[in-house]
Amino acid sequence: MHVDLAPYRTFINRLAIESGDFIRPHFASDALAVEHKSDDSPVTLADRGAEELLRRLIAQTYPGHGVIGEELGNDRPDAEFVWVLDPIDGTKSFITAVPLFGTLIALMHRGKPVLGAIHQPILNQLLVGDGNTTTLNDRPVRLRPCADLATATLLTSDPLNPAKYQNGAAYDALASRVRLTRTWGDAYGYLLLATGRADIMCDPIMNPWDLMALIPVVRGAGGIITDWQGNDPVNGESIVAAGPDLHGTVIAALNP
């Protein structure tokens, strides 16, 4: 079955605008209270409120669709169409007043991510990909060419996670071979990759709500996205994204 994505693209624009308007006043606000969840990750009323708002808009517009969200759980996860939501990917960045977080929105059709979006509401950047094309504020974008680690920019979200969840020594060796390495991560790291400002993004741990939106975005911009070992990322718990001339080198370096 062919899915006409055009109406969903329009709808994603609306989701991004309305959730962005909700999140923006809480950014760098001294009044925002931070709680810690059972896994010690932080959460705020901006995370919960943005997810409620997204769920309400989806239920109004597509009452038959399912929803999976980071903060408020699963609602009909086996529906033909399911939205996967992370209202604020990078809450640590958000609560530190660093605008590298983003809202992740994916549309799954029969278990496959067919549309993904990364929205950075402070910088007003909306990236939408369908696996074939990725646009930033409606203008097509691509990864930049990069075939040599010595000229590459490598990003990761948390500098301590490679050692914690994968092979830290291999990651450090990779980091010592690139031109630039930074923790400009979370959602914005993938936006930088897909728009040709960075070359490699590695994240050792990922949940479904962190993951699904990234796949059509990275592929639509001409990139390769796998787990840490080079396998299909959909069922994995890690992400390695890079261009076709570099991805194999990165996977080899991370798995010596």
Next chain:
Amino acid sequence: MHVDLAPYRTFINRLAIESGDFIRPHFASDALAVEHKSDDSPVTLADRGAEELLRRLIAQTYPGHGVIGEELGNDRPDAEFVWVLDPIDGTKSFITAVPLFGTLIALMHRGKPVLGAIHQPILNQLLVGDGNTTTLNDRPVRLRPCADLATATLLTSDPLNPAKYQNGAAYDALASRVRLTRTWGDAYGYLLLATGRADIMCDPIMNPWDLMALIPVVRGAGGIITDWQGNDPVNGESIVAAGPDLHGTVIAALNP
């Protein structure tokens, strides 16, 4: 001699507004060419043009003052009043479309920094400090209380520099003891520290144009700023900034 800083504060506001207006259109612009200087650090016409603009405004307004700038050298560095300029501190961040860079402006009087400013022109945040008071967009700010490494956020500009220029193992051991560590560095890291969003900022190498503006900003916000070994930072080549309840612990950890 008492120096009345009020007119210089007003003038710094003007420098920030005009340099910000110049820099902003070049941010995330595909048309911006990047050159590499003799030390392989990147530079763009935004860096050079912003410094030219700042120097022109200073020469028009205070023709007797000296200027020291990253891109265009020294002009009467022995004058009673000397402006120290880094038009874009964090050029790597700037050219990657990451809004963590900043314009650093210091006013020196008889060799001492009496006024410092950090301006982030994409987020429109202007931090100005005189050693007694620091304001963010004219509102007073302070470091947040933090006496325990286990609850601290630690920032540095380049994750590879502690090992390159100081003691990498000691830095890594410190990083493993804090709640959060990130390379949200360059100018914005000090802004986060002074506004109570981060607790420790470490930079192993610093030039005068990276350094002078930070001293009155951090002290004005209630922080302690020294070099890596705990000495006066003015003549050092590194920075460790933190609140009074944490700074000694950090220096001890970095120099085991």
